[in-house]
Amino acid sequence: MMRRDECFRRIAEHRSDAIVVAAYTSAFEWVAIDPSPLNFVSVGAMGQASSHALGLAIGLPGQKIVVLDGDGSLLMNLGSLVTIAEAAPENLVHFVVENGTYEANGGHPIPGRGRVDFAGFARDAGYREVHSFDGLNRFAAMLPELLAARGPVFGCLKVEPGPPPEYDYEMLHSPRMRETFREAIRPFLRGGAG
Amino acid sequence: MDDHTPLGSEIIDAIKAAGVRHVAALPDIVTSAGILRPLAQDPDIRLIRLCKEDEGVSICAALSYCGKRAVLLMQQTGLMDSLNAIRAVGMDYGLPICMVVGLLGKEPDRPAAESENYGVRIIEPVLDAMGIDRFGIETSSDVAGLAPAIDRAYAESRPVVALIGRRIER
Numbered sequence: 069m070m071r072r073d074e075c076f077r078r079i080a081e082h083r084s085d086a087i088v089v090a091a092y093t094s095a096f097e098w099v100a101i102d103p104s105p106l107n108f109v110s111v112g113a114m115g116q117a118s119s120h121a122l123g124l125a126i127g128l129p130g131q132k133i134v135v136l137d138g139d140g141s142l143l144m145n146l147g148s149l150v151t152i153a154e155a156a157p158e159n160l161v162h163f164v165v166e167n168g169t170y171e172a173n174g175g176h177p178i179p180g181r182g183r184v185d186f187a188g189f190a191r192d193a194g195y196r197e198v199h200s201f202d203g204l205n206r207f208a209a210m211l212p213e214l215l216a217a218r219g220p221v222f223g224c225l226k227v228e229p230g231p232p233p234e235y236d237y238e239m240l241h242s243p244r245m246r247e248t249f250r251e252a253i254r255p256f257l258r259g260g261a262g
Numbered sequence: 263m264d265d266h267t268p269l270g271s272e273i274i275d276a277i278k279a280a281g282v283r284h285v286a287a288l289p290d291i292v293t294s295a296g297i298l299r300p301l302a303q304d305p306d307i308r309l310i311r312l313c314k315e316d317e318g319v320s321i322c323a324a325l326s327y328c329g330k331r332a333v334l335l336m337q338q339t340g341l342m343d344s345l346n347a348i349r350a351v352g353m354d355y356g357l358p359i360c361m362v363v364g365l366l367g368k369e370p371d372r373p374a375a376e377s378e379n380y381g382v383r384i385i386e387p388v389l390d391a392m393g394i395d396r397f398g399i400e401t402s403s404d405v406a407g408l409a410p411a412i413d414r415a416y417a418e419s420r421p422v423v424a425l426i427g428r429r430i431e432r
Contacts, residue, residue, distance in 0.1 A: 111320065112350030119317040123324025123332075126284065126310070147313025155310055246355065250327055257329050 115144030270296025292364025296430030
């Protein structure tokens with residue numbers, strides 16, 4: 069088992085100018101670890117991080133898009149695995165942080181905790197590359213390769229439930245976060261409408 | 263020109279005239295033959311096939327940050343299933359989610375709000391309660407409003423729904 073913050077620190081070391089889409093509890097912790105304007109946390113509704121990431125991956129094909137999903141979030145939008153595999157964005161890396169709980173909603177267990185195989189879901193959906201990690205050393209060693217690989221890439225990060233981060237929902241949904249992101253990606257935009 | 267049931271080609275031309283090059287869609291029998299099937303063959307359009315409609319809300323929103331215009335094509339059942347995503351991303355965040363929605367079960371000879379079909383009858387009141395702009399496409403002359411509605415949605419950064427009341431053919 070790993071700790072989420074340790075995994076995120078490793079990702080932060082290697083992100084370069086990647087756009088990172090983070091969902092809820094992961095977003096709070098990620099923003100505290102790596103407060104970049106290229107963070108996208110405005111996913112609006114639970115489960116929608118992966119779909120936002122797909123839209124960004126299609127809209128910005130020259131940029132690496134990394135999504136930090138939650139296990140409860142992904143269960144709410146499992147079909148997005150198939151949609152992403154079908155769209156096959158080469159620039160998308162999809163991590164799901166599996167701690168087995170709805171951490172932001174009282175720590176209740178997810179359905180199928182310990183039995184659900186997220187990597188298996190992604191593999192069968194058709195992701196190009198799929199990995200599962202329960203040790204930090206192996207994850208850290210493979211991370212550069214994962215971020216450089218032709219996507220869609222999936223990585224399941226098996227972590228312990230940790231101490232709750234500060235839940236600042238006002239920050240998460242604030243117009244300022246979206247405007248900061250919009251400005252930050254402006255240099256990456258090519259062409260006009262359409 | 264007589265005011266006939268709109269052709270799919272008219273609706274597709276309007277979508278393209280508004281600068282849309284991405285369509286996220288789930289099949290809907292009202293728009294299947296006339297809109298989705300030709301769009302799937304259209305080299306100017308990137309079609310993103312969805313498993314569930316609320317994915318499309320987020321995909322269209324994300325594309326808007328990238329300066330790309332998109333349409334979400336679906337049935338009214340999918341619209342109902344996506345209301346929380348539309349509420350959060352479209353209304354709370356104020357983003358241009360442009361939806362073309364087939365009204366399955368609507369009678370061609372009566373307004374949607376007077377339909378015998380409960381699932382059809384409630385759509386306009388639900389959208390009105392949410393404060394979402396909407397308009398109907400029943401005849402070819404209604405299609406003229408589609409491109410300006412999409413332009414307005416992007417200019418004002420707000421959602422819009424076009425309700426397709428009749429089965430569309432090519």
